[in-house]
Amino acid sequence: xxxxxDIYKGIKTLLTGMSVTGKYFLTSRKGAITQQYPDNRKTLxxxxxxxxxxxxxxxxxxxxxxxxxxxxxxxxxxxxxEIIWDRQIDPESGKKKKMIDQHIYHLGMCxxxxxxxxxxxxxxxxWAQNFENSVYDRSYLTKVLNQPNSKxxxxxxx
Amino acid sequence: MDTTIKxxxxxxxxxxxxxxxxxxxxxxxxxxxxxxxxxxxxxVEPDLGYIHRSIxxxxxxxxxxxxxxxTDRMDYLSSHINNxxxxxxxxxxxxxEIPDRVKVIRTIIGELTRIASHxxxxxxxxxxxxALTTYFYGFRDREMINDIFEETCGARLTMNYNIPxxxxxxxxxxxxxxxxxxxxxxxxxxxEYDTLLTxxxxxxxxxxxxxxxxxxxxxxxxxSGPVGxxxxxxxxxxxxxxxxxxxxxxFNEVLKTEGDxxxxxxxxxxxxxxxMSIIEQLIDNIPEGDVQVATNAxxxxxxxxxxxxxxxxxxxxxxxINSTGTKNPxxxxxxxxxxxxxxxxxHIAVGGKIGDLVASMATLDLVIPDIDR
Numbered sequence: 001x002x003x004x005x006d007i008y009k010g011i012k013t014l015l016t017g018m019s020v021t022g023k024y025f026l027t028s029r030k031g032a033i034t035q036q037y038p039d040n041r042k043t044l045x046x047x048x049x050x051x052x053x054x055x056x057x058x059x060x061x062x063x064x065x066x067x068x069x070x071x072x073x074x075x076x077x078x079x080x081x082e083i084i085w086d087r088q089i090d091p092e093s094g095k096k097k098k099m100i101d102q103h104i105y106h107l108g109m110c111x112x113x114x115x116x117x118x119x120x121x122x123x124x125x126x127w128a129q130n131f132e133n134s135v136y137d138r139s140y141l142t143k144v145l146n147q148p149n150s151k152x153x154x155x156x157x158x
Numbered sequence: 159m160d161t162t163i164k165x166x167x168x169x170x171x172x173x174x175x176x177x178x179x180x181x182x183x184x185x186x187x188x189x190x191x192x193x194x195x196x197x198x199x200x201x202v203e204p205d206l207g208y209i210h211r212s213i214x215x216x217x218x219x220x221x222x223x224x225x226x227x228x229t230d231r232m233d234y235l236s237s238h239i240n241n242x243x244x245x246x247x248x249x250x251x252x253x254x255e256i257p258d259r260v261k262v263i264r265t266i267i268g269e270l271t272r273i274a275s276h277x278x279x280x281x282x283x284x285x286x287x288x289a290l291t292t293y294f295y296g297f298r299d300r301e302m303i304n305d306i307f308e309e310t311c312g313a314r315l316t317m318n319y320n321i322p323x324x325x326x327x328x329x330x331x332x333x334x335x336x337x338x339x340x341x342x343x344x345x346x347x348x349x350e351y352d353t354l355l356t357x358x359x360x361x362x363x364x365x366x367x368x369x370x371x372x373x374x375x376x377x378x379x380x381x382s383g384p385v386g387x388x389x390x391x392x393x394x395x396x397x398x399x400x401x402x403x404x405x406x407x408x409f410n411e412v413l414k415t416e417g418d419x420x421x422x423x424x425x426x427x428x429x430x431x432x433x434m435s436i437i438e439q440l441i442d443n444i445p446e447g448d449v450q451v452a453t454n455a456x457x458x459x460x461x462x463x464x465x466x467x468x469x470x471x472x473x474x475x476x477x478x479i480n481s482t483g484t485k486n487p488x489x490x491x492x493x494x495x496x497x498x499x500x501x502x503x504x505h506i507a508v509g510g511k512i513g514d515l516v517a518s519m520a521t522l523d524l525v526i527p528d529i530d531r
Binding site: 006009010013014016017019020021033046047049050051075077111112113114115118127 | 220223224226227228230291298301302305308309310311312313316318321326327330350353354355357358359360
C-alpha cells in the first residue's frame with residue numbers, strides 16, 4: 001500500500017514543481033532577463049559608473065588635464081600605469097615645468113579596481129564603458145592615453 | 159544472491175580515483191582523491207593549490223588601500239563583505255569614527271551580496287543533484303542584484319566599493335528604488351524556490367540524512383556559516399559580534415539541528431528571508447552625511463596586531479594584520495570559511511556513495527579561490 005502511496009506522492013511533488021515551470025513556459029517572454037547581446041549592440045547602454053577601461057578625455061583643442069603628478073602610478077596595485085615625463089619649457093611662463101610625454105596604460109594587467117581614478121587630483125583619467133577589449137595581439141593592450149601633440153589644458157594646475 | 163557471492167572467488171578491492179580538478183561538481187579547480195570500494199567512499203583527500211595566487215604575500219607588498227581589491231578575488235561571491243572585513247580592520251586599528259551613512263550602506267550591500275550568493279548557490283546546487291531548471295531561476299533573480307551593483311559600484315562581481323575610511327563614492331540615485339523593486343520582486347520569487355525544489359521527492363531523497371554532521375563535530379572542525387548553523391551550532395558573527403549597522407537591526411539567527419544536507423539547504427533559504435528583512439529595515443532611512451572620512455594618502459597602522467571577523471555568505475572570515483608601523487602589513491592572514499568547511503568533507507562523506515559526496519559538497523557551498531587564496 002505504501003508503495004503506491006509513494007508513487008502517488010512522488011508524482012504529486014513532481015507536478016507541483018512543474019506548475020512553476022509550466023507557468024513560465026506560457027509567459028516566458030515577459031520579464032526575460034537575457035539580452036540578445038551581439039544583436040543589441042546599437043541599443044545596449046552600460047551604466048555610467050561601469051568600469052570598462054581607463055581613458056583620458058581630450059577636448060576639441062587636443063588638450064588634456066594630466067599634470068604628470070604620478071599619483072595614479074603610485075596608487076595602482078600592479079603597475080598598470082607608467083608615466084614618462086620630463087621637464088620642458090612652458091611657452092607661456094618661460095619656466096621649466098613637469099609635463100607628460102606618454103601616459104602608458106597596460107589594459108592587460110589592469111584589475112579595474114578604480115584606485116587610480118580615485119587618486120587623480122585633476123580628473124584627468126576617467127572610466128570608459130567600453131567592454132569589448134579582445135584583440136589579436138597582446139601588444140595592442142598597451143595603450144598610450146594622451147593623444148599625439150596634446151598638451152595640458154590651461155588652468156588645471158591651480 | 160548472497161550465497162553465490164560467498165561461494166565465488168570474487169572479492170572487492172579498494173581503489174582510488176581522481177575527482178577533479180576539472181569536475182563540473184567541484185565548481186572550480188578542486189581535486190579530490192577518492193579511495194573507494196565499489197561505490198562506497200572510504201576516504202576523501204582534498205588536494206589544493208591549483209588556483210593559489212599567494213594573495214597573503216601580495217598583501218605584504220601592497221599599501222592598505224591596495225589590499226582591498228585583492229580580497230575581491232578570494233571569495234568572489236561575497237566580495238563586498240571581504241572588502242568590508244579588511245576596511246573594518248584598518249579602521250579599527252586607526253580608531254576612525256565611521257559615519258552612520260557608510261555603515262548602513264555597507265550593511266545593505268553586504269546583505270544584497272549574501273542574497274546574490276545564496277541564489278547562485280541554490281541554482282548550482284540544484285544542478286549538482288540533477289535539477290537543471292534551478293540554475294536558470296537562481297541566475298534570473300541574481301541578475302537584478304548584479305544590476306544594482308553595476309549601477310552603484312561599477313562592477314558586477316569584483317566591486318571594490320569599500321576603501322579604508324568609507325566608500326569610494328556615494329550610492330547611485332537609483333539605488334534605493336532598485337533595491338526596493340528587487341525586494342518586492344524577490345518576495346514573490348522565493349516561495350517559488352520551495353515549490354520547485356524543496357518539496358520535490360527526488361531532491362529530498364538525495365538530501366535527507368546525507369552528509370550528517372553533529373554539533374560537536376561542527377565545532378571541532380571549525381565549521382562556520384550555514385554549515386555550522388545547519389548542525390545547531392550558533393555561530394553567526396552578525397549576531398554575536400555585530401559590525402557596521404548590524405547592531406541596529408533585528409533578525410533571527412537561523413538554526414537547524416538535523417545536521418544533514420537538507421538542514422544546510424533550509425538554513426540558506428531562510429537566511430535569504432532574514433537578509434531581506436534586514437535590508438527592509440535599513441533601506442528607508444539611510445542617514446545623510448559623508449561617505450568618506452579623510453585618511454592620509456599613505457595609511458600607516460600603529461604597531462601591533464589587529465583582528466576583525468565578519469560573516470560572509472559562506473561563514474566566518476577573519477582578517478589578522480600584524481603591523482610594524484610601516485605602510486605595509488608585516489603579515490596579513492585570512493581565516494577563510496571555505497577552508498575549514500572543506501576540512502570536514504572527509505568526515506561527512508565517508509561511508510556514503512559518490513552521489514552523496516556531490517550532494518554534501520554542494521551544500522558546503524565551496525568557493526575554491528577562497529580556499530586556495
